[in-house]
Amino acid sequence: MILEKQGSIMMVNFKRNYQVYLSISNFKTRVKELIFDDFKIISIEQGSEAKEWRQVLGGKGILSNILIKEFPNYIMKKEDDSGFDEIYRSMDELLLVFRLYKVGDIMFDHFLIKDLDSKEEYSSLYDFATSLVYKYEFEQNEILKFNNFRKSIKEKKGYNNIFYKFSLKHFLSGGNKRFSYRIENLERIIDYIIALEALFLIDGNRYFLRRTISKRISNFLKIDNTDKIIKYVYDERSRIVHGNYIILSENKKEEKIKKLKCHMPLFEELLREIFIKIFDYTFSSREKLIKFMKELYDIPEECIKVMESAKKEAEKYFLMD
Secondary structure, three states: OEEEEEOOEEEEEOOEEEEEEEEEEOEEOOOOEEEOOOEEEEEOOOOHHHHHHHHHHOOOOOOOEEEEEEEEEEOOOOOOOOOOHHHHHHHHHHHHHHHHHOOOOOEEEEEEEEEOOOOOEEEEEOOOOOOOOOOEEOOHHHHHHHHHHHHHHHHOOOOOOHHHHHHHHHHHHHHHOOOOOOHHHOOHHHHHHHHHHHHHOOOOOOOOHHHHHHHHHHHHHOOOOHHHHHHHHHHHHHHHHOOOOOOOOHHHHHHHHHHHHHHHHHHHHHHHHHHHHHOOOOOOOHHHHHHHHHHHOOOOHHHHHHHHHHHHHHHHHHHHO
16 A cells, blocks of 8 residues: 555555456467466367356457456556546557557457456457457467567667657557448548658648658658658548548449559558657657658748649639639
């Protein structure tokens, strides 16, 4: 027990010992147990074992893998609304690391928190998706590499930079959305582009956005074909949000999906490379981040002047409307 003085009132914070059980979907491994630094993942056999775990977690459907993680000596913070905010934050962070580690639609589903002292249990659900394309395959010999990756990511100087929070939120929410190579299951692309815009278009210029974001990302990563891939996916995002897919013929849909199958795996890889590399940088102000982006690429001033002039000319016609 820890006593904390707040004004003239003595607050009592009790340390609790919790264990988290979390079902994982779209995850594939050939071993019964994967033991990491501070958690483990076990594989579930269908039949009686799966039935028992469904009863434990209170979930339905097929269970294939369970993540187990302990939180010893946990103390609820004053501003903790749920009582488990730090546990949820830690699991969100772990999901983020898994998704940054490699391409694959790993999903955290049914969530159970067990108080090891009182034996009380608390359960909730993640927003999980169905219709997923990229299986998340993980083997025993990857554990050390993953542990090192997780450690190196968290040690990067920009890992907790406030200017990345919004982008990472949309990276995670995009990954939570269903995705398949069908016209109606492409909403993930919208979140992913929002995540990139929040970083690479932070200066708020209104013109040549497609060119600016693709050039900046290309110059940032220095990976072949980046410019082409970003432009393609950026265009597809625009078509999705403006309803262009609604009236496509079946032939056009097939053609669209064929192109997406070529570009999306490459885009998924680039997205992860972007976040992993951006963590090498930290910014103390929005102005410094804007300066960094402008140094990567900026539209020539003359182009902006031409566009502003054209805009003013066009606005004259609105006055006649």
